[in-house]
Amino acid sequence: MTSPESTSESTSTDFIRAIVQDDLESNKYDGRVVTRFPPEPNGYLHIGHAKSICLNFGVASEYDGGVCHLRFDDTNPLREDIEYINSIQEDVRWLGFDWGSHLYYASDYFDALYSFAEQLILDGRAYVDSLSADEIRDYRGTLTEPGRESPYRNRSAEENLDLFRRMRDGEFEDGAHVLRTKIDMESPNLNMRDPTIYRIRRATHHRTGDKWCIYPMYDYAHALSDSIENITHSLCTLEFEDHRPLYDWTLEALDVYRSQQIEFARLNLTNTVMSKRRLLQLVEGGYVSGWDDPRMPTISGLRRRGYTPEAIRTFCEHVGISKRDTVVNMALLEHCIREDLNLHAPRVMAVLNPLKVVIDNFPEGEVLEFDAVNNPEDPSMGSRKVPFSREVYIERDDFREDPPSRFFRLAPGREVRLRYACYITCQEVVKDPETGEVIELHCTYDPESVGGSTPDGRRVRGTLHWVSARHALQAEVRLYDYLLRDADEGDEDSRDFISLLNPDSLQTLIDCKVEPGLADAELGSRYQFERQGYFCVDTRDSGPGAPVFNRTVSLRDSWARIEQSQSRGGS
RNA sequence: UGCCCGGUGGUGUAGCGGUAGCACGUCAGCCUUUGGAGCUGUAAGCCCUGGUUCGAACCCAGGCCGGGCAGCCA
Numbered sequence: 001m002t003s004p005e006s007t008s009e010s011t012s013t014d015f016i017r018a019i020v021q022d023d024l025e026s027n028k029y030d031g032r033v034v035t036r037f038p039p040e041p042n043g044y045l046h047i048g049h050a051k052s053i054c055l056n057f058g059v060a061s062e063y064d065g066g067v068c069h070l071r072f073d074d075t076n077p078l079r080e081d082i083e084y085i086n087s088i089q090e091d092v093r094w095l096g097f098d099w100g101s102h103l104y105y106a107s108d109y110f111d112a113l114y115s116f117a118e119q120l121i122l123d124g125r126a127y128v129d130s131l132s133a134d135e136i137r138d139y140r141g142t143l144t145e146p147g148r149e150s151p152y153r154n155r156s157a158e159e160n161l162d163l164f165r166r167m168r169d170g171e172f173e174d175g176a177h178v179l180r181t182k183i184d185m186e187s188p189n190l191n192m193r194d195p196t197i198y199r200i201r202r203a204t205h206h207r208t209g210d211k212w213c214i215y216p217m218y219d220y221a222h223a224l225s226d227s228i229e230n231i232t233h234s235l236c237t238l239e240f241e242d243h244r245p246l247y248d249w250t251l252e253a254l255d256v257y258r259s260q261q262i263e264f265a266r267l268n269l270t271n272t273v274m275s276k277r278r279l280l281q282l283v284e285g286g287y288v289s290g291w292d293d294p295r296m297p298t299i300s301g302l303r304r305r306g307y308t309p310e311a312i313r314t315f316c317e318h319v320g321i322s323k324r325d326t327v328v329n330m331a332l333l334e335h336c337i338r339e340d341l342n343l344h345a346p347r348v349m350a351v352l353n354p355l356k357v358v359i360d361n362f363p364e365g366e367v368l369e370f371d372a373v374n375n376p377e378d379p380s381m382g383s384r385k386v387p388f389s390r391e392v393y394i395e396r397d398d399f400r401e402d403p404p405s406r407f408f409r410l411a412p413g414r415e416v417r418l419r420y421a422c423y424i425t426c427q428e429v430v431k432d433p434e435t436g437e438v439i440e441l442h443c444t445y446d447p448e449s450v451g452g453s454t455p456d457g458r459r460v461r462g463t464l465h466w467v468s469a470r471h472a473l474q475a476e477v478r479l480y481d482y483l484l485r486d487a488d489e490g491d492e493d494s495r496d497f498i499s500l501l502n503p504d505s506l507q508t509l510i511d512c513k514v515e516p517g518l519a520d521a522e523l524g525s526r527y528q529f530e531r532q533g534y535f536c537v538d539t540r541d542s543g544p545g546a547p548v549f550n551r552t553v554s555l556r557d558s559w560a561r562i563e564q565s566q567s568r569g570g571s
Numbered sequence: 572u573g574c575c576c577g578g579u580g581g582u583g584u585a586g587c588g589g590u591a592g593c594a595c596g597u598c599a600g601c602c603u604u605u606g607g608a609g610c611u612g613u614a615a616g617c618c619c620u621g622g623u624u625c626g627a628a629c630c631c632a633g634g635c636c637g638g639g640c641a642g643c644c645a
Contacts, residue, residue, distance in 0.1 A: 142573085349605095
């Protein structure tokens with residue numbers, strides 16, 4: 001009864017977990033489960049990485065003694081930087097995962113990798129090729145034609161060893177030679193046509209400095225790094241499927257511990273872009289404010305947007321693991337954060353587009369304080385006092401001079417409730433004489449309704465949020481929408497995906513009125529603005545007593561849907 | 572025109588030869604001092620064609636469709 005299977009029938013068993021379980025039962029790895037998350041430190045992590053992180057750390061955590069390594073795949077010094085090493089660690093930790101002491105770098109294995117390469121040479125399974133990059137490509141053949149063997153393919157082990165050592169010692173220029181495995185130039189799998197495993201690259205490595213001028217390639221370094229770390233299950237994305245034979249070949253050729261590579265589909269999301277190239281394009285083109293712009297699907301962007309680690313983890317669970325390549329609806333991500341914040345975010349009233357309401361029969365100068373529940377989902381969160389006075393702000397959208405059918409909010413002559421406060425009735429609409437714009441409403445309140453209900457028990461259809469004008473705190477609020485207007489990028493494989501960007505992905509409101517209590521809201525803290533959505537205090541741009549709010553996600557808006565279907569349907 | 576991988580409601584995911592389930596989304600109703608949340612219900616699916624079998628989403632064959640692969644990137 002303590003087995004995980006019997007306690008939780010919802011434990012999802014995707015095909016990878018099934019393999020791990022089988023391997024455990026057959027004792028393939030002596031009962032060990034060791035996974036790894038192996039990012040190249042050349043960019044910021046995004047929600048797609050989160051899927052891999054949740055998988056790798058998740059699988060490991062499901063077994064006693066299971067561990068997941070964090071390994072930086074830093075074999076290409078040209079593209080990598082310490083900045084990314086730091087941000088990646090921060091993001092993985094923030095997501096709630098812990099690699100303990102298992103932090104590794106492929107560059108830690110450069111010496112070992114080099115020795116293995118010499119061994120391959122001695123065994124006649126690797127050779128130094130002196131063809132140019134263009135020539136190698138030419139000799140490789142095509143998808144449908146076999147490749148040809150390099151004229152250098154049959155150099156003696158002695159000559160290869162000598163050349164390789166001189167490569168290491170810096171005797172040759174970049175590109176003069178490479179080390180290739182000797183496999184099969186006619187293989188239908190291009191990865192097996194004598195892949196390059198070492199290239200000369202004079203670049204200062206962020207960790208090894210100038211110690212090396214030759215660097216191992218991914219396929220070679222990755223397989224051996226997994227082996228060195230005794231990884232049992234090396235989980236990676238589908239595009240590496242064709243590389244698995246090389247992965248296996250490498251470990252077999254060197255007769256070392258065999259890790260097992262298993263591939264799964266990477267995550268795609270609607271209405272956004274995920275590739276590093278495109279994200280970089282957005283940052284460099286100034287289409288967003290940076291890698292942590294709240295519109296970005298990066299972990300740092302989502303964090304700044306107000307997403308919680310829990311919501312992201314839940315999302316990854318919902319998405320599941322399989323081998324089909326798919327596009328997950330953004331609505332699922334939004335559902336996950338709403339679900340989390342609904343339970344945990346304190347409620348607060350904030351008017352985004354203020355319209356002043358004067359309550360004519362309310363005594364000038366008098367202030368009432370009403371109790372407002374902090375979270376109806378969680379009574380333990382208590383309540384707070386909210387000041388009320390003769391002039392309040394309500395949302396412009398909450399008033400219609402000509403209310404359409406099923407519009408339950410304020411309109412001339414209509415009575416609604418101000419949440420937690422009282423019933424008011426609209427008596428007069430003041431307009432700008434020139435523009436005709438409604439600039440102020442005059443209402444009366446029913447003193448009997450103070451507290452939000454009346455002794456006669458009469459009901460009102462609408463309940464509006466509000467903020468007392470003289471107590472209101474001025475705030476800036478940023479409303480975010482999808483990066484891409486359409487669900488996907490369609491056939492726009494060119495750089496011209498910029499034309500598909502949603503021009504309204506950011507809307508900044510500078511004249512918002514929020515409850516005074518928000519003056520000392522903590523950076524990053526999350527709230528529900530009642531009837532509107534979830535917002536968090538921007539960690540970058542907020543000042544003391546001057547919070548800037550980011551909208552994480554709106555509340556589901558059934559009125560908006562009604563209105564939409566009304567306009568679609570004609571009336 | 573080579574090799575590899577995949578195809579279950581709109582979306583994602585279970586099902587491993589025995590009545591196709593779950594989640595998101597949709598729509599409707601109930602409830603409501605958030606048009607939120609919650610509750611109830613609805614519609615919607617096994618790529619196709621054969622075969623094996625008492626019985627096929629599952630096994631076999633052939634097709635169709637989608638994706639990946641020709642870095643000295645990862």
